[in-house]
Amino acid sequence: MSKVFITDTTESIDKAVKEFFNYLEKTGLPILKSSNEVYIKVNGIDFKKHTYTSPIVLEAVIKYLKSIGADISVMENSTQANFTRMVFTLNGYKDVCEKTGAKIIYLDEEDTETFEFKSKLSAKEDPKGYNLMTYRLPKTVVKIMENRDSITYINIPKLKTHSMAVVTLGIKNQWGFPQHADRGKDHNFNLHSKLVDVYEVIKPDITLIDGTEGTIHGHYPPTAWEDKLVIPFNILIGGRDTLAVDVVGARIFGLKIDKIPHLKIAYERGLGEGDLSKIKVIGKDLEEFKEVYDWDLLQKFPENVKIVKGKDLLCREGCQNNPLTILQMLAFDYPEKFKGGWFIVMGKGHDDDLINQLKSEGFTKGLVAGYCAIDEVGKGLRNEFGRRNVYFSGACNNLAETITAQLKLSGISAIDLTPLSFEEAMKILQEAQRHGTKALITTAF
Numbered sequence: 001m002s003k004v005f006i007t008d009t010t011e012s013i014d015k016a017v018k019e020f021f022n023y024l025e026k027t028g029l030p031i032l033k034s035s036n037e038v039y040i041k042v043n044g045i046d047f048k049k050h051t052y053t054s055p056i057v058l059e060a061v062i063k064y065l066k067s068i069g070a071d072i073s074v075m076e077n078s079t080q081a082n083f084t085r086m087v088f089t090l091n092g093y094k095d096v097c098e099k100t101g102a103k104i105i106y107l108d109e110e111d112t113e114t115f116e117f118k119s120k121l122s123a124k125e126d127p128k129g130y131n132l133m134t135y136r137l138p139k140t141v142v143k144i145m146e147n148r149d150s151i152t153y154i155n156i157p158k159l160k161t162h163s164m165a166v167v168t169l170g171i172k173n174q175w176g177f178p179q180h181a182d183r184g185k186d187h188n189f190n191l192h193s194k195l196v197d198v199y200e201v202i203k204p205d206i207t208l209i210d211g212t213e214g215t216i217h218g219h220y221p222p223t224a225w226e227d228k229l230v231i232p233f234n235i236l237i238g239g240r241d242t243l244a245v246d247v248v249g250a251r252i253f254g255l256k257i258d259k260i261p262h263l264k265i266a267y268e269r270g271l272g273e274g275d276l277s278k279i280k281v282i283g284k285d286l287e288e289f290k291e292v293y294d295w296d297l298l299q300k301f302p303e304n305v306k307i308v309k310g311k312d313l314l315c316r317e318g319c320q321n322n323p324l325t326i327l328q329m330l331a332f333d334y335p336e337k338f339k340g341g342w343f344i345v346m347g348k349g350h351d352d353d354l355i356n357q358l359k360s361e362g363f364t365k366g367l368v369a370g371y372c373a374i375d376e377v378g379k380g381l382r383n384e385f386g387r388r389n390v391y392f393s394g395a396c397n398n399l400a401e402t403i404t405a406q407l408k409l410s411g412i413s414a415i416d417l418t419p420l421s422f423e424e425a426m427k428i429l430q431e432a433q434r435h436g437t438k439a440l441i442t443t444a445f
Contacts, residue, residue: 002244002273003027006284009212010234017060020208020238023282029240031068031206035150038070039140040102041204043158043173045079047090047418048329049223050215050230053158055092057210057236061156062100070152072100075140077107077176080183080399083439084108085432086425090418105140109435112136112179118200119193132185135178135198145202155204155242159211159233159249161295163218163321165191166260169249170207170242171199180440184395187322188315192261199242200271207245208238211252216293220325222332225298235284243272244279251276254292297324302331304340306363308354310347310372318396319346319370326403330410339411341365345381348372355384365389367405370396400440407444414444 005023007016021031032038040061042053062072074097078087084106088094097104114134137145144153157173164187165172172195175183186194211233215221221229233252239245243266247257257263257274267274296316301307305327314320323344331338343358343366351357354377358364364385368378374392382390391405407414415422422445429441 001278001280002239002241003280003282004237004239004241004244004248005282006248007236008234008284009236013056013212014060014063016236017057017064020236021064024206024238024240027240031065031152032070033150033152035147036069036071037150038065038072038152038154039144040072040074040154040156041173041176042074042076042093042156043168043176044076044084044087044091044093045176046082046220047087048220050213050221050226051158051219052087052091053156053210054212055096057212058093058156059096059100061154061208062096062102066100072102073105073140074102075105075107077138077179078439080180080397080440081403081442083429083432083437083441085437086418086428089428090420106432106435106437107138107140107177108180108437108439109432110138110140112138112438113142115201117194117197119190119197132182135182137177138179141177141202152205153202155207157207157209159209159214159237159252160219161214161216161253161293163295163297163325164317165195165262166295167246167250167253167255167263168219169209169246170204171195171246171262171266174198174202177202179438180400181438184398187318187395187397189317191317192265195262196265196269196271199266200269203271204242206238206240207242208236209245209249211235211237211249214252216253217296217298218321218325220329222329224332229298231293241272243267243274247274247276248279248281248286251286252289253295254289255295297321297328301327302338302340305331306343306358306361306366308343308345308350310349310376312347312349313372314347315396319373319393322397322399323367323369323393323402323406326406330406330412334412334416337410337412337416342367342409344369345373345377346370348376350377355380365409367391367393367402367409369393369402398440400442404442404444407442414442
């Protein structure tokens with residue numbers, strides 16, 4: 001049976017991390033391989049509170065690995081619209097690495113190699129080329145793939161639900177490997193297969209979920225709602241079989257594999273144990289976790305922004321929940337700055353009199369999100385309201401364009417989202433650019 005270990009962090013995170021690795025060592029396989037090199041993938045999508053792996057957990061893991069002679073690197077490629085050098089500076093990872101002597105690898109600043117999605121996807125013949133069949137992986141990831149016998153790769157995701165993938169745990173955390181430009185296309189109902197495609201080419205040796213807290217109603221909770229959307233679980237969940245670890249992590253939220261497409265696909269492909277009855281859980285009784293939590297967005301949005309949804313096709317994995325997540329964050333975390341009076345149009349299948357409807361309600365500017373809506377109504381909206389008033393977010397999930405549009409429409413600057421001055425932020429950005437960052441970055445400064 002696959003074994004998954006749950007340790008309690010209430011007394012001490014250091015103690016919980018040591019207990020976890022002691023469990024692993026008893027399974028008979030060493031933590032370190034011949035080179036003593038360890039690469040740690042954190043969930044560092046952003047520096048927004050509650051969205052990233054705890055730096056305290058990261059530090060505890062590094063300290064333990066150092067104690068057994070590991071040579072450690074911490075790597076990440078943050079979410080679209082952001083860049084990893086900024087994230088590490090603001091969320092504490094840079095300080096942790098400097099304190100512990102771990103090396104930092106900004107994956108968005110590396111050269112890449114190209115791979116092909118195994119699943120081929122459903123719309124490969126699309127003449128407009130919206131569906132990307134290949135993805136680029138950074139050279140460090142390729143190095144790990146080519147040296148699995150000598151390099152240890154440890155995945156440390158955060159315990160989060162996800163409004164597009166249901167959960168974002170070990171397998172979903174690896175979506176940080178493909179470059180930004182390769183993530184947005186076909187980020188729709190095909191996303192689940194693509195997550196498994198990446199997992200199939202590189203699997204962690206160890207996955208340890210940071211469950212000191214967990215987020216519900218998605219992975220990017222407005223800080224204004226943290227009392228409702230952030231749950232203090234005070235646990236770590238880990239093991240060698242990432243799928244089994246994810247299944248147990250999902251169960252903490254009361255979620256089963258048949259409701260989580262990418263975990264179900266991974267199980268059907270034979271990429272780990274997905275049957276909870278065949279997973280031995282050590283350290284906690286799962287019956288302690290009785291509540292079923294909601295993974296989709298809390299359906300609360302600003303009344304002064306009109307949301308227009310297509311009736312024929314609207315994928316939650318892309319042009320629906322991607323812009324709605326950002327809308328919630330801007331409207332409810334920055335209410336003093338946020339300005340409404342604009343629209344978001346998404347999906348396929350809109351009324352013929354859409355423009356008249358918008359005009360009759362006083363809306364003359366907004367965002368058209370995703371290929372479907374752009375193709376169907378984008379030209380007409382720009383002809384009516386002007387190019388400067390109607391923003392397009394291409395692909396199924398071009399988060400950089402989505403955030404840029406919403407920041408400009410709402411009157412908020414990207415600098416407002418950071419604790420830095422304009423000069424400080426630009427200095428970090430220029431350093432990332434000097435090192436060749438390939439991140440898609442918002443231009444709303």
